[in-house]
Amino acid sequence: MPTAEQDRTSRRLAWCVAHLLRHAPDHVVVDMTRRLDRQTLKYLCRDEWLAASTVTLLLRHGAAADRGYIARNPRVVGRPLPGLPGPARYARRRTPPELLPLLRAELGRDPEAEPLTAAELIALLRRHGRRRPRVPLDILALPHEADPGSLLAEHARLPLPAGSVEALLLAADLPRETACGLLAAAAAPADGRSWHRPAVRAVRMGRLTHEELVAHVAPARRTLLLGHLPARRSLRWTLPEQAGMQTAVMRALRPLGDDPRLWAELLRHAPAHPGPLPALVAGIVDGSLPGPDGAREPDPELARAVRHLAPTAAEPSGDVERELALASLAVPMESVEEDIRWVxxxxxxxxxxxxxxxxHKLPACWALDEDHWLGEVDHPDRHDHPGAVLAAHAEAYRLLTLALGEDPEAWWRTARTLPDFAGTLPHLLLRVTEGGSVSGRP
Incomplete structure (x- = not known):
């Protein structure tokens, strides 16, 4: 039975690890969760800021007890957990009676008399999946033969509509390789209004992590747009999911560095490149890409996404009020509420x-937790300053990656040091790496 002090230490370490894992690559997440003792791992699974990719990896590699703790976490919504929506729930769906005559006319037979063949299923999914996944879900509720190989082959020949892909991710118990393949639509003639929904659904359902999404979504322009998805009224990223996707895309773009020529090449090749983003970046870096066909200009949304993801130099400012505001981040207020109001x-x-x-905010663990400088407001995404949250995530990723790279041991040392460290994040990384400071005050 752990003592109260041990319990407090485990809770605080789990809280710090949860914030660090939002910026870590997948293999570091898996390594760090395996290093945690049982008590700390329990509190990590119950943490309110557990990232979507971390949830997916814990469900994939964790024990039954971990899955149970996550299932009881009220902040984890929409994942394939016990008692929450998943393939089993959609498998119990029944086809509406009013749809059956239409399907009977299209097939020339009773769709309930015998299971749909793979060819019939694909034909119906192509015809009825152009809008939302409701009708494809009704079709998948019928008895059918779903061969993952034929699905992938047909999708590679001519991509299935976004609504059908989303329905397959929701209702069909597909292997991970098939789910990855369905997100590649290199031969798609144009992006429809709902092209982003299958990618969002794949992460939210726990099929893939953000990093796996970046590795498999095609064409590359879609990945760039997912990294900074425009505001939409339909299914879209939540703010934590958008921050996670932004981090994953920035990790894929890291080989470009801060060379403006390479970023210009990215914007020139991205509109027409049919492959995934990592292949595009590798081709740009080694100069092996042929010139893009025609003079296709990037659409405004793509240009805006690339500008958002590209590194920008901080503009020096000698404004007295700004200097005082920066200095105030290192001065604790009398209460957390007063600190939040000031920031x-x-x-x-x-x-x-x-x-x-x-x-500049200290301690570093408070800087990584938006609740400690933005507070929690009555907003669907919990915070009403999305620009500040995304900028903070991008900078935290940049600092952590610059100092720690992809070394699991370095990330673990940072996690062990973070709970009791009183300085800023750059100073923490300086201590952990015992190298030069990664801070450059603007």
């Missing part, structure tokens, strides 16, 4: 950005 006011007045908070 929010500085953000609203343009004196601070999310980058400033990550670099």
């Amino acid at each position: 929010r006011d500085c953000l609203d007045r343009g004196l601070l950005t999310g980058v400033d908070v990550i670099r």
Whole structure:
């Protein structure tokens, strides 16, 4: 039976690990969760800020007890957990009676008399999946023969509509390789209004992590757009999911560095490149890509996404109010509420950005937790300053990756040091790596 002090230590370590794992590559997440003792891992599974990719990896590699703790986590919504929506729930779906006459006319036979063949299933999914997944889900509720190999072959020949792909991810118990293949639509003639829904659904259902999504989504322009998805009224990223996708895309773009020529090449090749983003980046870096066909200009949304993901130099400012605001991040207020009010006011007045908070707020564990400088408001995404949150995530990823790389041991040392470290995040990384400071005050 752990003592109260041991319990407090485990809770605090789990809280810090949960925030670090939002910026870590998948193999580091798996390694770090295996290093945690049983008590700390229990609190990690119950953490309210557990990232979507971390949930997926814990469900994939964790024990039954871990899955049970995650299933009882009220903040984990929409994952394939016990008692939550998943393939089993959709398998119990029944086809509406009013749809059966239409399907009977299209097939020339009773669709319930015998299972749909693979060819019939694919034909119906092509015909009825152009809008939302409701009708494809009704079709998949009928007896059918779903061969993953034929599905992938037909999708590679001519991509299935987005609604049908989303329905397959929801209802069909597909292997991970098939789910990855369905997200590649290199031969698609054009992006429809709902092209992003299967990718969002794949992450939210726990099929794939953000990193796996980046590795398999095609064409590359879709991955770039997913990294900074425009506001939409339909299914879209939540703010934590958008931050996770942004981090995964930035990790794939890291070989470009801060060379403006390579980023210009990215924007030139991205509109027409049929492959996934990592292949595009590798081709740009080694100069092996042929010139793009025609003079196809990137659409405004793609250009905006690339500008958002590209590294930008901080503009020096000698404004006295800004200097005072930066200095105030290192001075604890009398209460957390007063600290939150001050930071929010500085953000609203343009004196601070999310980058400033990550670099200058102490302790580092508070800087990584938006609740400690934005508070929690009545908003669907919990925070009403999405720009500041995304900027903070991008800067935290940049600092952590620059200092720790993909070394699991370095990430583990950082996690062990973070709970009791009183300085800023750059100073923490300086101590852990015993190298030069990664901070450069703007």
